[in-house]
Amino acid sequence: MPEYLGGCSCGAIRFATSKTPLRVGVCHCLDCRKHHGAPFYAAAIYSVNDVKITGEAKAHKGRYFCSECGSSVFAITDDEIELHLGSFDEPNLLTPTYECWTIRRENWLAPIIGAEQFERDRD
Numbered sequence: 001m002p003e004y005l006g007g008c009s010c011g012a013i014r015f016a017t018s019k020t021p022l023r024v025g026v027c028h029c030l031d032c033r034k035h036h037g038a039p040f041y042a043a044a045i046y047s048v049n050d051v052k053i054t055g056e057a058k059a060h061k062g063r064y065f066c067s068e069c070g071s072s073v074f075a076i077t078d079d080e081i082e083l084h085l086g087s088f089d090e091p092n093l094l095t096p097t098y099e100c101w102t103i104r105r106e107n108w109l110a111p112i113i114g115a116e117q118f119e120r121d122r123d
Ligand SMILES: [Zn+2]
Pocket: 008, 009, 010, 011, 012, 013, 066, 067, 068, 069, 070, 071
């Protein structure tokens, strides 16, 4: 496996993993929208032990961001870590296979072809 690298926009926080994610998904829920200030959220989810984080991140309700530049980089829930897809250095490394909270998807956004669709949380 190649090493996947990413981090915040100023470079103070970096992450690295060579593992395959447990899953890759998109969420349209209000909570994700508000946190990211973006119309939807995408992340690759790994076992927390499979990702190396460097730099000091600040946290708010399990979401970690850079105190220098403000980028939201990852989130931790129990033993899983979500690496924000937009934080990876390269585009097109990973493709979402499901979408959550599609009832809140913007009308101008089409469903991702081939991705499993959930009206609310994942079943
Ligand atoms: Zn930063």
